[in-house]
Amino acid sequence: MRAPGGSQGGREAVAGDILLSVEDVSLSFGGVKAVSGVSFDIRKGEIRAIIGPNGAGKTSMLNVINGFYHPQQGRITFKGEARPRMRPHDAAHGGIARTFQNVALFRGMSALDNIMAGRTLKMNANFFWQMLRYGPAMREEVEHRHKVEEIIDFLKIQEIRRTPVGRLPYGLQKRVELGRALAMEPELLLLDEPMAGMNLEEKEDMSRYILDMNDYFGTTVALIEHDMGVVMDLSDRVVVLDHGIKIADGTPDEIKGNQAVIDAYLGVAH
């Protein structure tokens, strides 16, 4: 899957600046500790995998990063600024986009409209022009349609642009959701199990899109994935969570040989 040159099991390290850092973050729901004292960072331009067994706290970590949950403890620094409490739409303004573990598309809308919705923040024609659908409103609509068509071409979903997404098969829904996130031209893209429930071929396609997107648009990616083959192929660095605690952090090669990780995955009692 990986372009030639990348050694087996890992990509050449990307030595970018730190885009996001998570320091000592803890989050609990009532008595359940979903994340406890986790620290790691994401560098500009890298693909950073977050892995761990079910219930490890991976999704919760993403929810903290984009502001759905506020950690009880710890600090998150994005683009050099420590952020206080932040709402999801602030994260969107800041340049963080996201796909969901269970597809969260706008089911009643066409694929095209879903992806156009991803451009919302970049559009600003006022109510008056929107009412007339003329002048700035129409210009803006066409301009963003061009951008969206580029994404549609990139993801090869030309055939389904007019289909209401509720009627698409699961694999295509995941692809449209990726398109919608891409339309935001994010600096940091959080992907929560983008390949769950896909067959091998679909997984290969999706991996291709993630790599290309990272190469061509320079999008930084945080990727949650259960398929180890995919993780090893795609990611620059991997952080491993188990029971809300970080148990390992390093390159795919380092992770593969890590005893704690092997134990966590084999279910050794601790």
Add this chain to the structure above:
Amino acid sequence: MLYREAGQFKTSYASDQAIFPILQDRIGIVVILAVAFTLPLYADDFIVNAVMIPFLIFSLAAIGLNLLTGYTGQLSLGTGAFMGVGAYACYKLTTIWPDVNIIVWVVCSGFFSAAVGAVFGLPSLRIKGFYLAIATLAAQFFLEWCFIRIPWLYNENISGAIEVPQRELFNIIVTGPRATAETRYYVVLCLVVAMTWIASNLMHGRIGRTWMAVRDMDIAAELMGIRLLPTKLMAFAVSSFYCGVAGALMVFLWYGGAEPAVFNINQSFTILFMIIIGGLGSLLGSFLGAALIYVLPIALRFGPELLGLHMHAATVEHVTFMVVGILIIFFLIAEPAGLARLWQIGKQKLRVWPFPY
């Protein structure tokens, strides 16, 4: 073979983004408009006054509710009251400043209704669905109470009702008992056409997408940078604007006067049934629903008579109730997207006809 886009290639995104990209649809719209604008030339006063004017007004109110419930997913039972706000606002405005053009006041009354709607939309940030419906029900009862208990609203009339004064536009009598059905019809038609066009523009652009995004998946919408509260409040305001104008039109250009009971909870339910049957989230559906709910009973009442059958008024009423009830249940179960969806399916079939595969 007649209805298809074959050969109609889009040469630019602008034309592809057009609201009616298919030529046949555009012709259809032109024909409908032509019929609507020439109707009084060949239809009698009864059709114009008792069928077409109310049909258009109900369609407008249904569009209003559809913007909120169908497009933004916020269930409201306060439609009747929001229409009432428009009607009473228009009445106060035109009695305080009689010299201002009545059409201006009809449109302005929409802003009053929009403001009231936005205030009662505030709970929508915290509550959804059924509970929001209950909150809007509170609005319904509170506003109805105002219409009855605040004499200032109906200028201390002893009857407790509002009576529409005579107003002229370019020396033509538009409102009041002496206005002709034809004049009133044209005023209503122009407003409804303009406002439908605006609603369609809004729903096909950024605003429509943000509303539907909030309806379909509010969490993901927030993540696109859409702020939920302003979006929902705007939907409440725009929706109530439409309902308010519909209410003002109802009193000023159809009834000629009104009691508070016109704007009671039954009115809210009537409009809600219209959009359920017509199609949630469809402007066309708003018209179809209004036609079915309002025009069907008239057809049932006068249809048999035309055929020489005589039915008791009570029988007709019961039959109407049953038919409407069955239709509502049918659409809720079988086709939640309403008549508009059936129309879509029909068009799709026609597009591939005669080779279905």
